[in-house]
Amino acid sequence: MARATNLPKFTVPSMSLQDGARVARTLQERLNALNDLALTLKHIHWNVVGPHFIAVHQMLDPQVDAVRVMVDATAERIATLGASPVGTPGALVAERTWDDYSIGRAGAIEHLGALDEVYGGVITAHRAAAADTEENDPVTNDLLIGHLHELELFQWFVRAHLESSTGTLSTEGATTEQGAAREASPRES
Numbered sequence: 430m431a432r433a434t435n436l437p438k439f440t441v442p443s444m445s446l447q448d449g450a451r452v453a454r455t456l457q458e459r460l461n462a463l464n465d466l467a468l469t470l471k472h473i474h475w476n477v478v479g480p481h482f483i484a485v486h487q488m489l490d491p492q493v494d495a496v497r498v499m500v501d502a503t504a505e506r507i508a509t510l511g512a513s514p515v516g517t518p519g520a521l522v523a524e525r526t527w528d529d530y531s532i533g534r535a536g537a538i539e540h541l542g543a544l545d546e547v548y549g550g551v552i553t554a555h556r557a558a559a560a561d562t563e564e565n566d567p568v569t570n571d572l573l574i575g576h577l578h579e580l581e582l583f584q585w586f587v588r589a590h591l592e593s594s595t596g597t598l599s600t601e602g603a604t605t606e607q608g609a610a611r612e613a614s615p616r617e618s
């Protein structure tokens with residue numbers, strides 16, 4: 430769990446100020462990731478091209494809406510814990526541990542290969558945060574588990590485009606957005 434820095438003046442009943450601050454710090458990292466994800470999904474929505482344009486363009490807006498609801502609930506949980514949620518873009522960029530999404534105008538399948546990597550990173554960190562908060566704050570744990578229900582479903586929506594009839598992902602083994610985009614891209618024959 431993240432280290433507590435500034436102690437809040439209050440937090441939720443039955444939690445220590447130290448635990449409230451630690452959970453809020455963990456949630457701030459998730460807030461940064463979700464804000465980044467909402468912007469990245471819109472970036473893909475605007476930059477996708479090719480014959481599958483409309484399907485992917487339209488699939489992404491409900492995901493943006495759902496992630497923005499997660500953003501709001503996460504920020505309000507931080508405030509409920511007695512801390513101050515930071516929602517400004519400069520702070521997000523200064524604190525994040527990942528790079529900007531690296532693909533501009535590109536075909537639907539390339540973007541979906543890369544987006545699978547993005548969802549993989551967000552979900553892995555969200556699961557770690559859920560595990561970290563399970564004992565100290567079951568309410569925050571429940572919030573994060575609720576997000577994971579949707580995030581993992583959305584990753585499946587993406588992966589279904591990359592999956593063969595034998596259940597294999599075309600991006601299997603890729604570890605970067607660019608690598609996954611390359612693997613997902615249909616081969617010239």
Ligand SMILES: [Fe+2]
Nearest residue numbers: 474475486490
């Ligand atoms: Fe739009």
